[in-house]
Amino acid sequence: MSQTMPTAKQRRLRSLLFWAVPALLLLLPFATNPYTQFIANGMLISALVTLGFTLVIGNLGQLAFANTAFFGIGAYGSAILAAKLGLPWLLTIPLAGALGALGGFLASAAALRGIRSYYLAIITLAFGELMRWGYLHAKPLTGGTDGMPMPPETLFGTSFSSDTLKFYVFLAVTVLLVKATLNLMRSRFGRAVMAVRENEVATASLAIPTSRVILVTFMWSGFVVGCAGALFSRHVGYVFPESFGMLHLIASFAMVLVGGLGSVLGAVLGAVLLTALPEYLRAFPGMEELFFGLIVAAVLVLMPMGLASLLRRLSPIFVERFYREAP
Amino acid sequence: MLMQLTLGGLSQGMIYALIALSLTVVYRSTTVVNFGHGDFVMAGAFVSYVLVVLAGVAFLPAAALSMIAMFVLGVLFNRGLVRPIQGGPHIGLALMCIAAGYVLRGIARMVWGREVLPMPAVFDMQPIFIGNLVITGDAVFIIGTVLVLLVLFFGLMAMTDLGKMVQAVYQSPRGARLIGLNVDRFNDFSWGIGAALGALGGILVAPVSLLHPDLGASFLIKGFAAMTLGGFGSLGGAVLGGVLLGIAEQYAGAYLDSALIEITAYLVIVAVLFIRPQGLFGRKAVVKV
Numbered sequence A: 001m002s003q004t005m006p007t008a009k010q011r012r013l014r015s016l017l018f019w020a021v022p023a024l025l026l027l028l029p030f031a032t033n034p035y036t037q038f039i040a041n042g043m044l045i046s047a048l049v050t051l052g053f054t055l056v057i058g059n060l061g062q063l064a065f066a067n068t069a070f071f072g073i074g075a076y077g078s079a080i081l082a083a084k085l086g087l088p089w090l091l092t093i094p095l096a097g098a099l100g101a102l103g104g105f106l107a108s109a110a111a112l113r114g115i116r117s118y119y120l121a122i123i124t125l126a127f128g129e130l131m132r133w134g135y136l137h138a139k140p141l142t143g144g145t146d147g148m149p150m151p152p153e154t155l156f157g158t159s160f161s162s163d164t165l166k167f168y169v170f171l172a173v174t175v176l177l178v179k180a181t182l183n184l185m186r187s188r189f190g191r192a193v194m195a196v197r198e199n200e201v202a203t204a205s206l207a208i209p210t211s212r213v214i215l216v217t218f219m220w221s222g223f224v225v226g227c228a229g230a231l232f233s234r235h236v237g238y239v240f241p242e243s244f245g246m247l248h249l250i251a252s253f254a255m256v257l258v259g260g261l262g263s264v265l266g267a268v269l270g271a272v273l274l275t276a277l278p279e280y281l282r283a284f285p286g287m288e289e290l291f292f293g294l295i296v297a298a299v300l301v302l303m304p305m306g307l308a309s310l311l312r313r314l315s316p317i318f319v320e321r322f323y324r325e326a327p
Numbered sequence B: 001m002l003m004q005l006t007l008g009g010l011s012q013g014m015i016y017a018l019i020a021l022s023l024t025v026v027y028r029s030t031t032v033v034n035f036g037h038g039d040f041v042m043a044g045a046f047v048s049y050v051l052v053v054l055a056g057v058a059f060l061p062a063a064a065l066s067m068i069a070m071f072v073l074g075v076l077f078n079r080g081l082v083r084p085i086q087g088g089p090h091i092g093l094a095l096m097c098i099a100a101g102y103v104l105r106g107i108a109r110m111v112w113g114r115e116v117l118p119m120p121a122v123f124d125m126q127p128i129f130i131g132n133l134v135i136t137g138d139a140v141f142i143i144g145t146v147l148v149l150l151v152l153f154f155g156l157m158a159m160t161d162l163g164k165m166v167q168a169v170y171q172s173p174r175g176a177r178l179i180g181l182n183v184d185r186f187n188d189f190s191w192g193i194g195a196a197l198g199a200l201g202g203i204l205v206a207p208v209s210l211l212h213p214d215l216g217a218s219f220l221i222k223g224f225a226a227m228t229l230g231g232f233g234s235l236g237g238a239v240l241g242g243v244l245l246g247i248a249e250q251y252a253g254a255y256l257d258s259a260l261i262e263i264t265a266y267l268v269i270v271a272v273l274f275i276r277p278q279g280l281f282g283r284k285a286v287v288k289v
Helices: A008-025 A034-061 A067-084 A087-112 A117-136 A163-186 A190-198 A200-205 A209-238 A246-259 A264-280 A287-302 A306-314 B004-031 B037-054 B061-084 B090-112 B137-159 B162-171 B175-177 B184-205 B215-230 B233-257 B260-275
Strands: B128-130 B133-135
Touching: A008 A163, A008 A264, A034 A067, A034 A163, A034 A209, A034 A246, A034 A264, A034 A287, A067 A087, A067 A209, A067 A246, A087 A117, A087 A209, A117 A163, A117 A246, A117 B090, A117 B215, A117 B260, A163 A200, A163 A209, A163 A264, A163 B061, A190 A200, A190 A209, A190 B137, A200 A209, A200 B175, A209 B233, A246 A264, A246 A287, A246 B090, A246 B215, A264 A287, A287 B162, B004 B037, B004 B137, B004 B162, B004 B184, B004 B215, B004 B233, B037 B061, B037 B090, B037 B184, B037 B215, B061 B090, B061 B184, B137 B162, B137 B175, B137 B233, B162 B175, B184 B215, B215 B233, B215 B260, B233 B260
Parallel strands: none
Antiparallel strands: B128 B133
16 A cells, blocks of 8 residues: 555544534534435435445445345335334334345355355346345335335424434434444454455465455445435335336446545545435436446546545545555 | 247247347457446347337348447447456446446437337238147247347357357457457457347347337346356357246246246346356356355
8 A cells, every 4th residue: 555544643633524524514404495405314325325335346345236235125124114013213223224234144145155256246136126026016015116105203392204303313323334334444354354355365364254254244234225225214205116226226336436436435425426416317317327327437437446536645634544546 | 838938938038048148249258247238238229219210211221220330339338438447347347337338228218208119010920820829920030030140150150260269368368369369359349249239139129029218127137147047158058048048937927926027037046146156058156265
């Protein structure tokens, strides 16, 4: 790694910055109208989805596209637990995360059987589509094509239809999971994840249990994205099979790439930048697909390491331990 | 009943075979799996639709023109977008292909929106009745065209040096370069052929199904399932896998549950990769650490 690591002083500044951002964001609902607030809420969800995705394809370097499946599992899990079992929505967030982690476990079972590279991509794509087929056909549980509504709920007397209240909950969950992921990736475990990406055999020969590293990364990715799914079900108030199709996948790709593969900061940045635009494009059929497709192609050729690489060059504050300079 | 299902499966399977074959052609020479191939298939169908319905060209010349157009698109895609990142990791290449697919799909949707377009029937032939078996003109047309094409394709591979060149580039691009093969041009050619064959798949299904911008997504998965079943990278395996998948879908739909038709391909992928990852004729597919 040619990059200079941040000094102790810079690290303190960085942790100050890290907490300053959510602190400032607490004020955001006073500066928004209902529509921009709704979009801001969507950004937080995208940030978590992108974060979970980049862990597997960027940090672990596995070509696994099960992200959309985790997201759907989380959203449906939360909606079913809330609507059919009457659990309070807040409680369904970690449960949806656990279901997502279970999805991650299944996806990693493929990787651990030695199914890698394109095979892993194909089997995880199939996994996502099988799940979508399940949502469509498990009518009594999921409402089939009609989808299912989230039950109305209140917290401290405020209804959860309030986007401001949702924002504070979303923000808390996002900050918690981003911080936890940053710490995880800075730990010994995070270094092992990167080592597996660079050379699995060499990593195994250092007595690092590579299977366990892969398993845990997939499960953590599933947990983060599953939680995001739970937020999503409340965000939209309604869960449809269509939300978890291929368009969601390309949007996640674009966010991961624009931010920078394998960068936590990049995942958040990419999500924030790319969540708002499709809202404006939605009126024109096809524009979303065209737009995300062109962005992914352009980033791959022109800036393969994404925005995070530019920031790293700007200041060592933005150096995370785990990234790859050349793709 | 069984015969009728087999015939229906065969005619669907021929399309899958064609798509799996076109994916394999690209994969063997460039080691890139075109995750946007479904949309190339869709684009081929739409180009022929435009020529036939809007420009009034007859079906056969329209099909030929559409294949040529897709050949050119395949070459341009390889030169402009794949080659610059060819040395990079698989992830980048896979994402690039997906991105290209979405661009094609976005364009189709911009023009046609959420409309579903019917393609006029090409072959106005009275169905043939043999006992209980009904043979439609479309089935004859699809199976016949693909068979002719397969004979031509495998004939060329076996009779000319082309087959050896494909093998050489597949085994070692660097070695192929050393013996004087122009690997870059060969890759261009493979992308072109892959795109054109995929387009033909789209052109053949167009008259028997409806056209819409999302047409490609399901064919991509069918193509993958066929490749996986036949063995990734095996040309003959891709064809056999496609035919078997087409027939399996029909059987599963008729004897088990019609909802299973949509997911037979996914189940095949999962089952093959867990039970026999190398498929019927493939090489070792599993990484052991």
